[in-house]
Amino acid sequence: MSRTRSRGRAGLLVLPAVVPTVAVLGAGTGVALLQSTGLMPLVGAPEATTATYRMLAGDRALRDGLVISLGVATASTVLAVVIGVGVALLVRTTRAGGRLLHLAAAATVPVPHLIGAAAVGLLLADSGLLARVLGLGPDSFPPLVAGPWWVAVVAEYAWKESAFVALVVLAAVAVHERELDEAAAVLGAGPWQRLRRVFLPLAAPAATAAGGIVFAYVVGSYEVAWLLGRTYPEPLPVLAYRLYSDVDLASRQEAMAVALMTTALSVTALVVTAALLRRSAAVRSGDLV
Template identity: 50%
Template sequence: MSRGPGSPATTGRSVLFALPAVLPVLAVLGVSLTAAVLQSLGLMPFIGPPDLSFEAWTGNTGELFRATGLSLYIAATATVFSVCIGFLIAAYVLAMPRMGRIVAALSAATIPIPHVIGAGAIGLLLSDSGFLERLLGMPDAFPVLVGGPWWIAAITEYAWKESAFVALVVLGSIARSVGELCDAAATLGATATQRILRVVLPLAMPSLAVSAVIVFVYTLGSYEAVWLLGPTSPEPLPVRAVRLFGSVDLAARPQAMATALVSVAVGAAAILAGILVLRRVRGFR
C-alpha cells in the first residue's frame, strides 16, 4: 500500500487531523447560514408568528441587483489593482535586495492597520479639502474622489491595503526558488523584464490566484471603507445589509438577511472559481 504524500492513507490522516479545527467552524457557519435563510423567508421573525414569504427576495429585486453589481465592481477593481501592485512590489523586492528590504518592511507595516483607520487616512488625503488638494493647490479643479460616483477613494484604500498582503504572499511562496532561476536566466542573456515576465510571473501565478480570491472575497464583504468613503446611494451589499439590519423597522430584517446571503453566495462562487483556476494554473487534479 502506498504511503507517499498523495496516497489515500496520508490524505485520510490529514483530514482526521484537520477535523477538530474544521468542525467547529462548519457548525457555526451552518447554524448562522440556516438562521439567515429562515429569517429571510419569514420563518424566524423577530416579531409575530412565522409566515413563509419571499417578499425579502422579490420585493426589492432592483435594489438588490444594483447593490450586487456595485459590490462586484468595487471588489473586482480593487482586486485587479491589488494583485498588480502587489506583484510589482514583490518583483522589486526580489530584484533589488537592499532597497527591497525597506520596501518590504514598509509594505508589511501596513498590514496590521485596521481598514477603518486606513479609510480615515485616505479620506483625509483625497477629500475636497484634504492634504492632496492643498498640496496641489487645486481648490476649484480637484476631482470628487471621496463620495464620488466611481468609488475611487474606497478602491484606492483597498488597493493600498491589500497590495501589501499580495506582495507578502508572493514573496513567501517563491522567494527561495526564484533566485537561482533568475540567475540562470540572466546567464542565458535574459533581460530584467524577461526575467520578471518569464520566470517570476509564472512562479507567482498560484500565489497570485490564491491572494486574488482572498482579496476579492474580503473586499466584497468589507463594510468600513465603502461606508466612510463612498456616496450614500447606491449602496453596496455590506452597507445595505448593515443599514437594514440596524433599522428601527424590524420588518426590514428579512431584507437584511437576503442581502447578506447574496453576498455569501457571490463570495462562495468566487472561491469555487478560484479553486478551478488554481487547479488549472498548478496543473493538478
Template identity: 55%
Template structure:
C-alpha cells in the same frame, strides 16, 4: 486519522460558528425565523429590497477594480522585494506595516488625504470647489484606492512568502541560459507566482465584497454596496426589514462562493500548482 483527530479541536468550533451563522441567515431570509409574526416559507425578502441588482453590480465593480489593481501592484511589489536590494527591503517593511493597519483607520486616512479640504488638496493649493469629488464621488475613487492600497500589500507579502525559497535557483538557471530580465519575469517569476497571486486575489476579492466600513465612510449614500445595504437593513427600526438584510447577506455569500469556486478551478489547472 491521527492528523484528522489533531485538527478536530480547532475545526469543530469553526464549523459550528460558520454553519450556524450561515444557516441562521438563510433561514431568516426565507421567512422561517422572523422577529415578529409567524414563520412562513417565502422568498419575498429577495424581492423586497430596492435596487438589489444595482447594489450587486456596484459591489462587484468595486471588488473587481480594486482587486485587479491590488494584484498588479502587489505582484510587481513582490518582485521588487525579492530582488534583495535596499529599495526592496524598504518596500517590504512598508508593506508589512500597511498590512497591520485596520481598514477603518486606512479609510479615515484616505478620506483625510483625498477630500476637497484634505492634505493633498492643501499641498497642491487647489481650492475645495475646484477639487474633484474623490471622496463620496460618482467614481468611488477613494473606496477603490483604499482597498487597492491595503490589499496590494497583502498580495505582495503572500507572493514573497511563496517565492522566497524557490525563485533563486530558477532565476539563476534562466539567467545562465541567456534569458533577459523581461523574459525571466514572464517565463519564470510570473508562472511560479501565479497560484499564490490567484489565491491572494481571491481572498482580497472576498473581503472587499463583504466589507462595509470603507464604503460606508468614503462612498456615496446612494447607490450603496450590498454590505452597506445589509447593515442598514439590519439596523433598521422596522423589525420586518431583518429578512431583507439576511437576503442581501445571502446574495453576497453566493457571489463570494461563486468567485471562490471559479478561482479554485483555475488554480487546479495551473501547471505550477500541479
C-alpha cells in the same frame, strides 16, 4: 500515493482552524436563512415564504448595489494584484530598497481597514491633505471621496490588500525563484525573459489565490464603502447593514436576504479561484492535454 498521503496530512493540520470557522459561519448563515425565509421572524408567527427574495429581485437598489459591489471589488482586486506582484518583484530584485518595501508591506497588513479608510479620507477629501498640498479649493478638487467613481474606496482597498498580495507572492517564490533565476541567467536569459519565464509563472498561483481572497473580502466588507462611498447606490454590505439597523423590524428579513446574497457572491469567488488553481496545477503537471 505519497501525494495523497501528504494532502491527507495537510488536511488534518488545518482541521483545528477549519472546524470552528465552519461552525461559526454555518450557524450565522443558517440563522440568516431562517430569518430571511420567515421561519424565525422577530415578530409574528413563523411561516415559510420567499416573498422577501421576490421583492428584492425587482428592487432597483439591490441591482444597483450589486453592480457597485462587483465593480469596486473587481477594480480593487486588479489594482491590488498588479501593485502587490510589482512590490514582490522589486523586493526580490533589489536589496536595500527591497527590505524597506518588505517592511512597509508587513507593517501595512495589521492596520485595520477602518483606520485605513479614515486616513484615505483625510488624504483625498476635497479639503484634505492632497487638496491643500496642491493648493486647490473644494470647488476645483475632484470628488474622490463620496464621488461617482468610488475612487477613495478603491484606493483604500488597493493600498491595504496590495500588501497582503505582496507577502503571499513573496512567500510563494522565496523557495525556488532565486535558484531558477540564476540558472536562467547562466543559460543566457535576459532580465525580461527571466521575468516572463521564471518569476511570473512562480508568482501566478499565489497571485491568483490572493486575488480571489481579496475579491471575496471586498465584496463582503462594508466599513470602507460606508465611510468613503456615496449614499446611493449602496454596495450590498452597506445596504444589508442599513436594513438591519432600520427601526422597522420587518426590514430584518430583507437585511438577512441581502447578506445571504453577498455571502453567495463571496463563496462563488472562492470556488472559481479554487477551480482556476486546480486547473493551473493540472496544466503544470501535464494532466491536461
